[in-house]
Amino acid sequence: MSQKKLCFVIMGYGVKVDHTTGRELNLDKTYKNIIKPAVEEMGLKCIRADELIHSGTIDYHMYNYLVHSDIVIADLSTYNPNAFYELGVRHGLRPYTTIAIAEEELKNPFDIEHTVIRKYEHLGKDIGYDEVQRFREELKTVIKEILDTPQTDSPVYTFLKGLKHPEFIKESGFSRIYSDNTPLESQRESLSTIIEKGKTALENNDFMAAKLLFRQAHEIDKNDSYIIQNIVLATYKSEFPTYEESLFEALRTLDLLTPNSSTDPETLGLAGAIHKRLWEKMNNLYYLNQSIKFYEKGFYIKRDYYNGINFAFLLNVRGSISEHNNAVADYILANRVRQEVIEICNDIIRKNFKDRSDKYWVIATLEEASFGLNGEPLDTVKYLSQFNLNEDDLIEIELRNWKKDTSEIQFQKLKSLLEKSPL
DSSP states (O other): OOOOOEEEEEOOOSEEEETTTTEEEEHHHHIIIIIHHHHHHTTOEEEEGGGOOOSSOSHHHHHHHHHHOSEEEEEOGGGOHHHHHHHHHHHHHOSBOEEEEEETTOOOOGGGTTSOEEEEOOOSSOOOHHHHHHHHHHHHHHHHHHHHSOOBOOHHHHHSTTOOOOOOSSOOSHHHHHTOOOHHHHHSOOHHHHHHHHHHHHHTTOHHHHHHHHHHHHHHOTTOHHHHHHHHHHHHHHTOSOHHHHHHHHHHHHGGGOTTTOOOHHHHHHHHHHHHHHHHHHOOHHHHHHHHHHHHHHHHHHOOHHHHHHHHHHHHHHHHTSOHHHHHHHHHHHHHHHHHHHHHHHHHHHHHGGGOSOHHHHHHHHHHHHHHHHSSOOOHHHHHHTTTOOHHHHHTSOOOHHHHHHHHHHHHHHHHHHTTOOO
C-alpha cells in the first residue's frame, strides 16, 4: 500500500509576538483550525515540526522534510526568522509545490516580493469562524492546483533559468524516517503532545504537572519563548515549595527572556505579575516600582487591556502610599489609562467579540475600568446592548472559578484604594 503524499508545515507554534506591531498571534489556531484540516481533507499527511517524534537534533529531520515533502506550506506570520530561513531552503531545493501564507497585517519583505503570499485574517487569540472556512477552502483549491499541474513557484528557479534541482546520489533514508513505527519511537512523545498536556494541566490548575511538562518541552526546544513563558506561569502559580520561593524561581527562569530589554508584551506582563506579587508579599517599594515599569512598557508597546488595567491599578496602589503631589499624579494617570482601556475593550467588542476566547477577561476588565473611574458597578447587560449584544451573549462567556475569584478579590482591593483617592 502506497504512502500518502506529505505536506510539511513551516511555522511557529503557540502564541508568538509580531514585534513590528506588538500583536500576539496564536499560531496554533491557524494550524489546527485551517492548515491541518485543509491538508487532510485533500488526502495528504500533514506534519509540523513540533509533531515530529525524534531523538537528538531536529535539523536532520527538518532538512529531510523540506526536500522530500510533496508540498510545503510556510506561514510567515510574526516575521518568524526560522520560517523565512526554511522557506529559503525549500525554494533552493525544490522549484515547485511550495505555498506561502501569512496573516493579513504582514508587510512583505523586499526579498520575497516575487513570492505569492496568500493572506488570512487573524484576530490575535483566535480566528473567526467565517475566515476559517474561507481560507481553508482557498488552501484546498491551491493544494489541488499545484498537485495536478505543478508550476514553478520558487524565485530561485524562476530567475535562474536552466537550474536543475538537486538529486540524491544514494537513498536518503527519508522513507524510513517518515514511516518509522518502531516500539522505541512509538513510546516517545512529540513536542506538540507535551505542550498540549502542559496547557491542559494549566487549565486544570495542576501547576506542578504543568511546570514539569513545559520543562520537558524546554529540553526539546530551549529557545522558544512560549515554552519559557509557560514554565514561568506554572512556577509562580504552583506556590511551591513556598509562595515566596516560587516567585523568585519564576523570576530566575524569566531572565532567559531578558525582560528588562524585551518588547514582548507577554514577557513584560509576566514580569509585572511576579513583581506585583512580591510587592504584596514583602511590602518592598522596589517591587512595586518594577511592576509598574513592566506593565507600563507592555501597555504602551501593545496597547492591550491586560497590561493597561494592571498598570492603572498599581498606580493607585503607589498613589495611596505617596505624598500628596505624587499621589495626585498617580491617581490622575490611572484614570487616563482606564479611559484608554475602556476604548480598547469597546473596540474589541465592536469588531470581533463573539469570535474571541478571552470574552470573560474583556468584560471583567471593562467592569474594573468603569468601576475605577466611576466608583459604581457597571450595568454590563445594558452597556453591551449598545453593541447589539445581549444577556445570552454573556451567558456564553466561560466562567471558571479561579477567574471569578480573581476578579472579586481585585474589586475589593480597588474599592479600598479609591477610598484613599486624593482627587
